[in-house]
Amino acid sequence: MSIAAEGAPGAGARPEPRPSAVTPRLMAKATATRRRRAARLKLWIGSACTLVVVVPIVLAGVLPLPGPNEQDLSKRRLPPLTDGHLFGTDQLGRDLLSRVLHGGQVSLSIGLLAVLVSGIIGIVAGAAAGYYGRWVDTVVSRLLEAQLSLPLLMMLLLVVALFGPSVTVITCVIAVAQWPEVARLTRSLVLVEREKPYVAAAQVLGLRKFAILIRHIIPNIVRQATLVVLLLLAQAVLLESALSYLGAGPQRPFATWGRIISDGQDYITTSWWLVTLPGLVIALLVIGVNLVGDGLRDRTRRRTRTEADR
């Protein structure tokens, strides 16, 4: 609209405001505006929640806290804000905050590694299926359908029981469990991209299929695919906690969120903080990451739509 106005004869004169019933107040109430505002709010709240959890976890080693396994049996189950223990102590007199933060390092590392691996597998497999089609598509699609039809937690428990509960095994297991979602999305994005004129142009120029996929198609879809990977991070952290809670996490005395909660549940009626505080931390992180993911997705969707309109 503004281009048309600038390009019109007599552009120097200030154009008369077009008569419209759309007032700024109505604009502010419009769904699009509300969505934009909600996306921004989601991003802010999500980032705040995530940072509140992630920053102390990253700095756990330098914060003035006792070691996560440093025990004092005479100070068992002290309530929060007692004797310098912000979160209180657990059943062996260990500082709960220190255990939650160090446990967070394990949970987050597993989560990040898992989503990284699942993201790579998903993008590669999905892109290949979407671009090459035919038997590659058939194989990848059937594989991911087969995996999606299996009960996730059951499958994870089975694999951990078979190979032993180490950090490496748990990371690989969660990564393999999550690749179908990324692959499915990547495949559908690539299916759209491969029909676009720039791909045809690249083919005419004599580029090989593999080069077109790597140099032109994947860079165009990777941003949207990465957003799904970010959402999967929250799921990976939850899965790791669930596995630890069920006794299939890394061996003791490794502090992991699931295990801290699992151990604390025996004292739920007398020492509420052993379960509640780690639970709150997990909830805060998961909500935060999900909100950030949602906010980014909404922004990306809007931008994509705007670009498409142009």
Place this chain on the structure above:
Amino acid sequence: MSRLPPSPVLSRRAMLRLGAGAGAGLALGPLTAACAGPTGAPGPGTISLGLNRSLVSLDNKLNQFDAAVTVQRAVRQALTSIGTDLKPRLVLADRFELTRPTEWTVRLRQGVRYSDGTPVTVEDVATALTMYQQVNGSYIMGLFPEVPTVEKIDDRTFKLHTKVPVATLDYLMANILITPAAANRPQELSSGVGTGPYLVTAADGGSGEYSLAANRAYWGPRPRVERVRVRFVPEEAGRVVAIRSGELDVIDSISPDSAEQLAGLPGVRIERIAGTRINQLFYNFRKPRGHPLADARVREALTYAIDGKALADDVMTGSVEQAEGVVPPALQGAVKVGRYVHDPARARRMLDALGVRDLPITIIWESGEFPADTSVMEAVVEMLRDVGVRPSLRQFEPGGDILQWRQGRRGDWDVLGNGFGNQTGLALTSLQGMFGGTPEKERTRDTYQGYVFPEIAAKLAEASSETDPHKRDRILADAQKAIWATWPCLWAFVPKAVLARRVRVRDLALAPTNSYDLASVRLEG
């Protein structure tokens, strides 16, 4: 787009919404009401027991953990049983006498019948002994220095013969459950008939759930509770919540922390009694010669790293006592032969003097082996770390392959967290089961974590064949001193048998063996 003004009359859409809401309310109403009220309460006439370990069968040929004994004995009985005073009393037999050093004369009680009405015969006893022997790795057979043979005298009377005197056979036979000969198999029987006050109406060994009903043909006094529901609730928190809500009537083997939680609650009572079980952090005696743990001095040095008093008083809140011997003091024939001392400096000095540095130690155990097991293990790890040892933990979930590990068939380990129960009240039984290993038994891995000291096994065999109780106790005391000198445990403690019951459960007499007679229990309300 212009919006239509809202209709003042009830629109079709509003009607549909109203209808859908009412339908959903009708459909979900009963569900909500059910959720709001108490669930799964056993009801009058039914007692509900929550066990901490899965009762895979109602037989004891392979396993006999404490809580199982109560239920197993309610369905199947033995010739004798061990009373709350830890003395044998007659059950299916009305006579059980040592008539010669190697001969016991037994007479079956007149009129004793199975739940199907058939009488108990001498053949049933002989078959039961054979079946127990045919089971591989039987816990019960490990308690017998020698399995007796049966000689039938008449329909009710028979003699039990042994090659060498087994002076405690009346205690040991309390563990041989009698089943009709035709139905007995060399395996654990999950259903079938028994002589007990209850019969099985439903059994699911997989989930560990059983339903029992009073046996109307019971030969003894009729049980006072009509129905018994047995459930396996592995999570302690789950059992605590269930007894609080009234879903369970009795839970056993609870941790000190749970006992503390339940102690002040209305409607729940805690029963405690000095137990006959010993829980140990037992060394692996299958280590090759030259391994640090094959040296008794290293084993001794490591014991000084453990602050047993803090574990007993703080972690277990005083519900256990540190062992002062190799078996619980409540057992007949047990003597105090030593103490566990906490002296980390001494541990370091001794290890340094022996040239042991950065010793890696793997501790294995099965979840739920004893109350507060994970807390104890994590505390022990830190204590060992303080004296320069590199400990690691390996926890097995119930149903896993820890048995293979214990037998040294799957992987290497150094210390095992284990409990050894005692259902005879005799120190000799525990000593025989744990320390009576011989090279022959070790060939089939039937020893207790590879503990093979022939001179100790010989002393125990001598005690077992000694008919004079005073002499026997003297030999046993010598054997216990010799065992202590080998430092078999990193640490050991004797827990009190602790049980929680709803107040409506009356006349529950908890025995030191951590079991009780189900037939004498009654319900109020």
